[in-house]
Amino acid sequence: MTRRVDLNADLGEGFGPWEMGDDAALMEVITSANIACGFHAGDPCVMAHAMAVARAKNVQIGAHPGFADLQGFGRREIQMSPSELRPMLQYQIGAAQALAKAAGGAVGHVKLHGALSNMAARDLALARCCFEAVLDIAPDMVLLVQAETAMHHAAKELGCAYASEIYADRGYGEDGTLLPRAQPGAVLHDPDMVVARVVDMLRESAIITAKGTRLATDIDSVCLHGDSPGAVAMAQALAGRLPGAGIAIKGFSERRLT
Numbered sequence: 541m542t543r544r545v546d547l548n549a550d551l552g553e554g555f556g557p558w559e560m561g562d563d564a565a566l567m568e569v570i571t572s573a574n575i576a577c578g579f580h581a582g583d584p585c586v587m588a589h590a591m592a593v594a595r596a597k598n599v600q601i602g603a604h605p606g607f608a609d610l611q612g613f614g615r616r617e618i619q620m621s622p623s624e625l626r627p628m629l630q631y632q633i634g635a636a637q638a639l640a641k642a643a644g645g646a647v648g649h650v651k652l653h654g655a656l657s658n659m660a661a662r663d664l665a666l667a668r669c670c671f672e673a674v675l676d677i678a679p680d681m682v683l684l685v686q687a688e689t690a691m692h693h694a695a696k697e698l699g700c701a702y703a704s705e706i707y708a709d710r711g712y713g714e715d716g717t718l719l720p721r722a723q724p725g726a727v728l729h730d731p732d733m734v735v736a737r738v739v740d741m742l743r744e745s746a747i748i749t750a751k752g753t754r755l756a757t758d759i760d761s762v763c764l765h766g767d768s769p770g771a772v773a774m775a776q777a778l779a780g781r782l783p784g785a786g787i788a789i790k791g792f793s794e795r796r797l798t
Contacts, residue, residue, distance in 0.1 A: 543742060546703065546761035546792040547778060548572035548684065550604055550653065552590035553581035553613075553767055561766035567593050569775040571791035572600040572761065574651045574684070577632035580606035580614025584639065591643040600791045601645050602684065603636035605629050606653030613767075614654035615721070625666075626673040633674060649703070649792075650674050651684035652691075660694075661686045661717050667694035675700055682792065688716045688747060688757035703760035703792040706741055708734050708778065709768055712749045716757075725750050729770050731777035738762055738778060739785045760792050 551567070552575035553560040560581065567573060573594045576582035582590075594601050606614035608628070620628070633650060640647045652660055652670060660667040667690045674681055680701065685691040687704035695702035709728045711719040719726035728734055737748060742762075746754040762778065764771050782789060 543787045544790045545742060545759065545782070545787055546571050546705075547764070547775065547789050548574060548602070548651075548705065548761050549764045549766045549771065549775065550574045550576070550651075551594075551766045552576045552586050552604070554586045555581060555583055555610065556586075561768075562772050563590055563766065564593055565772045566764070566766055566775055567597045567599050569772075569779045570599060570764075571789055572602055572649065572684075574602040574604035574649075574653075574763075575636065576653070577603055577605045577636050579608040579628070579632055580610065580612075580653050584635075587636065588639050588643065591640050591645060595643045595645040600648045601636075601640050601643075602649040602651055603633045603647050604651050604653050605632035605636075606656050609655075614656065617655045617659060622669045625669055626676075629670060629673045630677050633677065637678070647678075647681070649682040649684050650678075651705075657686065657691070658718060660691050661689035664690040664694055667691045668698065671695060671698055671700070684761060686717070687759055688755055692757070704758050705761040705763050706738070706747060706757075706759050707763050707765075708738050709764055709771070709774060712747050712755075714749050714751060714753055716747050716749075716755045719750060727768070729768075731770065731774045734774050735777050735781050739782070739787070742782075742787055743785075
C-alpha cells in the first residue's frame with residue numbers, strides 16, 4: 541500500500557525589496573505553503589504575491605503567524621499573557637484570510653512559527669491557548685502541529701482537524717522537540733541524508749532523534765524551512781525520491797486528519 545504525505549514549507553518571509561529563499565521554486569514541488577503574516581517576516585505585498593503563486597501552482601495556502609519580532613525573525617521567545625496572545629494570532633490570521641480571498645483562494649491551515657511554535661511544543665496550556673484563538677475565528681481550520689509534542693496533544697484534546705508534521709531539515713532531542721539551532725546537528729543540509737532520514741521516519745511512523753531513539757507518532761506532513769540555503773535542493777530530492785520508496789506526495793487537504 542502506498543503511503544501518502546504532505547510536503548510543506550515556510551514561505552513569504554521576505555520584506556519589501558529583501559527576498560528570503562526561493563518561494564517560486566519551492567512551490568513547484570511542495571503541496572502546502574505556510575505564509576508569514578507580517579509579524580516575524582513578510583508584509584502585505586509579499587504575502588499577496590506568495591498567495592497568488594500558491595494559487596497558480598495549486599499549493600494549499602496556510603497562515604504562519606509568529607511573534608512581532610522582525611529583527612529576530614520570530615525566533616526569540618517573548619512571554620505574553622493569553623489576553624495578548626489571542627488577538628495577536630487572530631490579527632495575523634485575519635490578514636492572511638483577507639489576502640488569500642483576494643488571490644482567489646482560502647487559508648486552509650495554520651502553523652505557528654519559530655519561538656512561538658517551540659514554546660507551544662513544550663507547554664500544553666500555551667498550545668491550547670493558541671489553538672483556541674484560531675478556532676474561535678475559524679472553527680474548521682486545520683492546525684499543523686509538531687508531531688508528538690504538547691501541540692499535538694492539545695489538538696487531540698480539542699477534537700479539531702489537525703495534521704502532525706516532522707521536520708526534514710532539523711535534528712530532534714530525546715523528548716521529540718527540535719534541538720536548539722546553535723547546537724551541533726540541529727540544522728541539516730545534506731539532501732541525501734535528509735531524504736534517507738525522512739524515508740526512515742515515514743516507514744517507521746516515528747521521529748528519529750539525534751541519538752537514534754524512535755518516538756512513535758502519526759506523520760501527515762514533512763516540513764522544510766524556506767529560508768535555508770539548500771531548501772530547494774532538499775525539496776527536489778524529496779519529491780524525486782519519495783515515490784520510489786512507496787511514498788506519494790499529496791496535500792493534507794486530500795486526507796482525513798481527525
